[in-house]
Amino acid sequence: GQQLNQSPQSMFIQEGEDVSMNCTSSSIFNTWLWYKQDPGEGPVLLIALYKAGELTSNGRLTAQFGITRKDSFLNISASIPSDVGIYFCAGQLDAGGTSYGKLTFGQGTILTVHP
Amino acid sequence: DTEVTQTPKHLVMGMTNKKSLKCEQHMGHRAMYWYKQKAKKPPELMFVYSYEKLSINESVPSRFSPECPNSSLLNLHLHALQPEDSALYLCASSYSIPSFTEAFFGQGTRLTVV
Numbered sequence: 410g411q412q413l414n415q416s417p418q419s420m421f422i423q424e425g426e427d428v429s430m431n432c433t434s435s436s437i438f439n440t441w442l443w444y445k446q447d448p449g450e451g452p453v454l455l456i457a458l459y460k461a462g463e464l465t466s467n468g469r470l471t472a473q474f475g476i477t478r479k480d481s482f483l484n485i486s487a488s489i490p491s492d493v494g495i496y497f498c499a500g501q502l503d504a505g506g507t508s509y510g511k512l513t514f515g516q517g518t519i520l521t522v523h524p
Numbered sequence: 525d526t527e528v529t530q531t532p533k534h535l536v537m538g539m540t541n542k543k544s545l546k547c548e549q550h551m552g553h554r555a556m557y558w559y560k561q562k563a564k565k566p567p568e569l570m571f572v573y574s575y576e577k578l579s580i581n582e583s584v585p586s587r588f589s590p591e592c593p594n595s596s597l598l599n600l601h602l603h604a605l606q607p608e609d610s611a612l613y614l615c616a617s618s619y620s621i622p623s624f625t626e627a628f629f630g631q632g633t634r635l636t637v638v
Binding site for chain 1: 528530555564565566567569572574579580612614616618620624625626627628629630631632634
C-alpha cells in the first residue's frame with residue numbers, strides 16, 4: 410500500500426529557531442495536507458496544497474508541494490513554545506479508484522520547543 | 525464555521541456493552557470519515573461515507589458499525605469491543621465534489637474498553 414516517509418521523527422529546538430520537516434512518497438498525490446495535533450485533541454489543519462510546485466504560507470508556517478508530486482515540506486519560522494505538538498503530513502491520491510477520498514498519513518514529527 | 529463536533533469526549537465501556545459515538549458537522553460537507561488513533565501514531569482510516577453512502581471500509585471488524593443518517597451526522601456503533609480497541613476515535617468531514625478536499629477533524633472521543 411501507499412506509504413509516506415516523514416522526517417525527522419522528533420525535534421528538540423530552542424525558542425526562536427526555525428524548523429523544517431518533510432514527507433516523501435513512492436506514490437503521486439494530488440493533495441498534500443499538514444496537520445498539528447495537541448495531546449488528547451484532534452488534528453488541526455495548518456496548510457493545504459493542491460498544485461505541484463505550490464508554495465503556501467500561513468503566518469510563520471510555509472509549506473510546499475513538490476514538483477514531482479511525491480514530496481512536501483513544512484517550515485516553521487521563529488518557533489514559540491505553543492508550537493509544541495505532533496505534526497503530520499497527509500497525502501491524497503489521484504482521483505478515481507478505490508482509494509478515492511482516502512488520506513495517507515506520515516508517521517508524525519514530535520516537536521519540542523525549549524523556552 | 526469549520527467545526528466538527530464529537531460526543532462524548534470520553535467513554536469507558538465494558539466488553540459486553542453497546543455504545544455509540546456521534547459526530548456532527550454543518551459545513552455542507554458530503555464526505556465524512558471515522559479514524560482510529562493510537563498514542564503517538566498517525567490516524568488510521570476506518571470508514572468513508574460519501575453522500576450518505578459507505579464508500580470505503582478498511583476491513584474493519586464488524587463490532588464497529590458505522591451509520592450516516594443524514595448529511596450532517598455520522599455515528600459509530602460499538603458492540604463487544606476488546607481492550608485493544610481502546611484508542612482516540614476521530615471523525616472528519618470534507619467536500620467530495622468535484623474532488624475530495626482537505627478534511628477537518630473533530631476533537632475525538634477517547635475510548636477505554638475494560
